[in-house]
Amino acid sequence: MHDVAVYAFDGMAPFELGVVVEVFGLARPELSGLLAAPWYGLKVCADRPGTALDAVGGFALTARHGLDELAAADTVVVPGVPNAFGGEVSPGLVAALRTAHERGARIVSICSGAFALAAAGLLDGKDATTHWRYADLLQQRHPKVRVNPDVLYVDNGDVLTSAGSAAGIDLCLHLVRRDHGAKVANTVARRFVVPPHRDGGQAQFIEAAVPAVEPEDDGVARSMQWALDHLASPLTISQLARAARMSDRSYLRHFTARNGTSPMRWVVTQRIAASLPLLEAPDGTVEEIAAAVGFESAATFRHHFGRVMRTSPTAYRRSFGRGVA
């Protein structure tokens, strides 16, 4: 039997644990005859088994198994870390993850659980994802990790990370698909009442970010604020450089150093961000919205929207624009 161990900790939200139990821990009479290999065994593991942990929602949760059993599992799932914005990852968990990984176990994170994998060094030099709220922080704390906040999950073979909350469902179903094939994964998804594969990445769920710049500080920040104020106009590098009071060449260098992306790429992202509330509102065609946020044409809008959001403007409007079910 393939043992799945899931980590429980003080201050955990029960949703991600619930996902892991729902996929790997339920009895599965509906799979009889479909499985070539036995179904999973599930162990909920904590630093101190038998000790009550406080869960978000105001109840207590007591795990039966310890970190030795977590280190011995075939797949280890870390469904979060306590207080990602300020917390410390348990040294015992870090050691157990390293042991498990060296043994050849598959290490998986959901949401902020990526911080634990990063702390164990398992993500160095690899692509990884986490909840979009934590992506910047993960990148900052662990510069060797290539953080990609746009996707629902990243599969590096023996180390897998998923984006926020419900993206854990996508990754757990992906594991079932890897282990048992699409037919079994479809059956599990149907009982779960979720699609076995979701269109689009996490990017479509990320709130439009207002850049945290103080325009008085420097020319680049000033130019960014100026661009946001003139998003509907056709913008050029030279105009932005002028707003920053720099030469084009110097502006490009400063902008890229500051933002990790080129000025025009940043402008496109801001235009897409500006289009989201317009798509959510009932008025305006896609053509009008494209023009209102400064795209040359609806086709250009659709192209960039698809690349960044991994869905179409129309599908986005259908998902996020509707008022009542």
Next chain:
Amino acid sequence: MHDVAVYAFDGMAPFELGVVVEVFGLARPELSGLLAAPWYGLKVCADRPGTALDAVGGFALTARHGLDELAAADTVVVPGVPNAFGGEVSPGLVAALRTAHERGARIVSICSGAFALAAAGLLDGKDATTHWRYADLLQQRHPKVRVNPDVLYVDNGDVLTSAGSAAGIDLCLHLVRRDHGAKVANTVARRFVVPPHRDGGQAQFIEAAVPAVEPEDDGVARSMQWALDHLASPLTISQLARAARMSDRSYLRHFTARNGTSPMRWVVTQRIAASLPLLEAPDGTVEEIAAAVGFESAATFRHHFGRVMRTSPTAYRRSFGRGVA
């Protein structure tokens, strides 16, 4: 503050509880400035607060609050019942649900939780839903309830039921939308990394049912098996009646009494069921699949598919047909 109480019980799966905590129980700094009314307060309640309950997945769960607090809440969520196929609903819960409902509280179920609402008489004469696995059983045990297994949730104002597992997410977001508007619900959905509204109902997730008939038993059953064997041909009532060795009129009466639906409606459902594995496979156009399962045209196929599955054949193929992410 609007108090949400969620019921915890021995043998519960943690997923649905996790959904309720994720929507109503997390701290919500991202909503500051967006809320006209205070956010929810959440209480996990059990028959015997302070007593450890066994959760699916092999861990213990201890609720802090009792049924008196559940009966006093503004919204009560029942996230399941122990062993829907054979279990009894706690008499204390039934009494508390009645008290809460009489007080004007909103009563909500997820998945098999509908059995508790039905036991309290709150669904009599009303539309309701539950997990597709339990729909027949709920209808059988509570004939006064109009069970609809096709939708993700049913909103009767003060009594709301949702379909299986993840449909609880859809219903909880619907409650947030009702209470705080679409913008707030969209923000909660984004943090949850789920769409605030899903296309399609539960029907798209229901496994194709093989009718549980013994063809030797009677003429109607024999005709049904014959129809399944000849699904690709154009089928008429007269053909089916002949296979049953009955007159058309007598066949219609017997068929409807047995199956609760007309022969042609049943045939359409079987044709759609037969189309699902074909749509999941990579080969065959929608036109070819329509013909293979006996629809006159792709347009007829699309029409019936949309009505029954609440999604299109192409969207279904996109969701269920893909092998690897």
